[in-house]
Amino acid sequence: MHQCNETIAAIATAPGAGGVGIVRLSGPAALAIARTISARRALRARHAHYARFRDADGSVLDDGLVLAFPAPASYTGEDVVELQAHGSPVVLQQLLARCRALGARLARPGEFSERAFLNGRLDLAQAEAVADLIAAGDVRAARAARRALDGVFSARCEAMAAELLHLRVHVEAMIDFSDEPIDGLGGDEVARRIEALAASLAQLLAEAEQGRRLRDGLHAVIIGPPNAGKSSLLNALAGVDRAIVTDIAGTTRDLLHETLRIGGVELTLVDTAGLRAEGDAIEREGMRRARAELARADLALVVLDGRAADTGWMQVADAVADVGDRIIVHNKADLLAPGTATAPDDVLQVSAHTGAGLDALRAALQARLGGDPLAGEGAFTARQRHVDALRDAAEAVEDARGTLAAQHLELTAEALRIAQDAIGAITGQVLADDLLGHIFSSFCIGK
Ligand SMILES: Nc1nc2c(c(=O)[nH]1)N(C=O)[C@@H](CNc1ccc(C(=O)N[C@@H](CCC(=O)O)C(=O)O)cc1)CN2
Numbered sequence: 001m002h003q004c005n006e007t008i009a010a011i012a013t014a015p016g017a018g019g020v021g022i023v024r025l026s027g028p029a030a031l032a033i034a035r036t037i038s039a040r041r042a043l044r045a046r047h048a049h050y051a052r053f054r055d056a057d058g059s060v061l062d063d064g065l066v067l068a069f070p071a072p073a074s075y076t077g078e079d080v081v082e083l084q085a086h087g088s089p090v091v092l093q094q095l096l097a098r099c100r101a102l103g104a105r106l107a108r109p110g111e112f113s114e115r116a117f118l119n120g121r122l123d124l125a126q127a128e129a130v131a132d133l134i135a136a137g138d139v140r141a142a143r144a145a146r147r148a149l150d151g152v153f154s155a156r157c158e159a160m161a162a163e164l165l166h167l168r169v170h171v172e173a174m175i176d177f178s179d180e181p182i183d184g185l186g187g188d189e190v191a192r193r194i195e196a197l198a199a200s201l202a203q204l205l206a207e208a209e210q211g212r213r214l215r216d217g218l219h220a221v222i223i224g225p226p227n228a229g230k231s232s233l234l235n236a237l238a239g240v241d242r243a244i245v246t247d248i249a250g251t252t253r254d255l256l257h258e259t260l261r262i263g264g265v266e267l268t269l270v271d272t273a274g275l276r277a278e279g280d281a282i283e284r285e286g287m288r289r290a291r292a293e294l295a296r297a298d299l300a301l302v303v304l305d306g307r308a309a310d311t312g313w314m315q316v317a318d319a320v321a322d323v324g325d326r327i328i329v330h331n332k333a334d335l336l337a338p339g340t341a342t343a344p345d346d347v348l349q350v351s352a353h354t355g356a357g358l359d360a361l362r363a364a365l366q367a368r369l370g371g372d373p374l375a376g377e378g379a380f381t382a383r384q385r386h387v388d389a390l391r392d393a394a395e396a397v398e399d400a401r402g403t404l405a406a407q408h409l410e411l412t413a414e415a416l417r418i419a420q421d422a423i424g425a426i427t428g429q430v431l432a433d434d435l436l437g438h439i440f441s442s443f444c445i446g447k
């Protein structure tokens with residue numbers, strides 16, 4: 001087991017006043033510190049003891065429950081103790097100070113989970129899922145983070161890493177014994193299995209991409225020419241008067257983020273500066289930001305003035321060309337003479353002013369959020385770093401396929417090793433420099 005001499009302490013409950021507040025300790029001195037503070041000589045494992053928590057001078061700081069988890073049966077795998085007090089920030093700070101005076105030091109953000117990882121209680125993807133569960137903004141994201149925490153994603157990665165190792169061993173054997181017949185897999189069999197692996201890797205990549213969207217929420221950017229009614233539509237969808245609306249083209253310059261919930265699922269909508277050829281320095285900077293934001297978008301919500309949709313589309317077509325998905329709306333339907341509303345099938349007619357068509361637009365957005373069957377049963381959250389690693393692995397497996405066909409077996413073995421390492425970085429079997437510091441520093445303190 002990973003050895004850690006330092007005992008760490010932190011307030012485990014959310015900042016602010018609450019019903020109950022918990023100070024959590026982990027490390028070799030945790031039990032001794034808890035015994036001193038609670039004046040209980042014996043703490044039964046995993047048993048809630050009622051106690052008074054005392055300061056150095058014997059005065060009572062609070063009364064509460066002491067809960068001890070002796071190693072290794074604890075969250076971190078070390079001795080863990082919880083002091084469950086009243087949820088008063090002042091009391092909790094005093095308890096924490098007392099723990100420090102007795103030899104504990106303040107935990108860094110994520111340090112409990114980092115120790116759980118180092119002690120093999122969780123792998124890296126599971127530890128990340130803990131943070132993703134805590135940060136989940138809706139039920140689907142929470143369920144998906146829960147599945148990642150249960151190891152659904154990790155198990156898929158591990159199976160793939162194991163198959164890669166297996167194939168490497170066979171390819172190495174083919175290199176070493178190239179003039180002898182090999183027991184087990186022949187070259188054709190290896191080729192077939194690499195092919196199957198490439199297919200399951202592509203499938204896992206698609207699911208991880210979906211998982212990343214579940215974690216981060218759908219990021220939709222409103223884009224269109226000036227005066228089309230982008231800001232009006234943001235206000236109408238958000239139900240608040242958020243963005244400035246005027247009849248002057250070029251009103252919006254800064255990006256405006258607004259978080260909406262549609263059918264219980266989170267969506268970030270970003271209003272942007274209208275795109276056009278002219279404009280002063282401020283407006284041009286706004287347009288630059290609009291395009292940059294679009295590059296990060298899952299979805300472009302293209303807003304055109306329904307009376308000038310064709311010219312409007314020409315102003316934005318190049319900008320939205322690379323976005324993964326789009327919804328096109330023709331706004332200002334209220335200004336069209338009845339009967340002239342003849343938009344193509346894939347276009348939604350709306351009016352930010354009257355609210356006409358907004359329900360259909362919400363339904364279209366909801367379909368994007370929940371329409372993917374992958375987002376249902378079995379979906380797990382993932383992070384960009386996981387998606388990148390799976391892409392690297394997929395590329396390396398592709399290399400392995402090509403080099404095997406060309407009989408460059410050393411290169412095949414090397415490509416398989418690269419793929420295995422890329423996948424190993426997801427679960428933390430392979431650790432790049434400061435990957436842990438990078439990951440755990442974004443956790444809450446006390447987690
Ligand atoms: N009060 C409290 N609630 C909490 C936590 C906590 O630390 N304290 N957790 C903290 O994140 C989560 C639960 N996570 C935990 C994970 C493992 C163990 C644990 O003791 N595991 C042992 C025993 C398992 C068993 O009895 O089946 C083990 O795995 O060996 C405890 C909490 C959520 N709720």
Ligand SMILES: Nc1nc2c(ncn2[C@@H]2O[C@H](COP(=O)(O)OP(=O)(O)OP(=O)(O)O)[C@@H](O)[C@H]2O)c(=O)[nH]1
Binds near residue numbers: 225228244249275
């Ligand atoms: N009649 C009508 N007018 C609208 C509608 N939506 C917006 N407008 C008007 O169109 C003008 C421009 O609206 P904005 O929402 O500021 O347009 P924008 O696309 O954000 O414009 P920029 O920020 O300049 O790019 C304003 O005068 C709005 O009142 C609509 O559905 N019907």
Ligand SMILES: [Mg+2]
Binds near residue numbers: 243
């Ligand atoms: Mg605007």
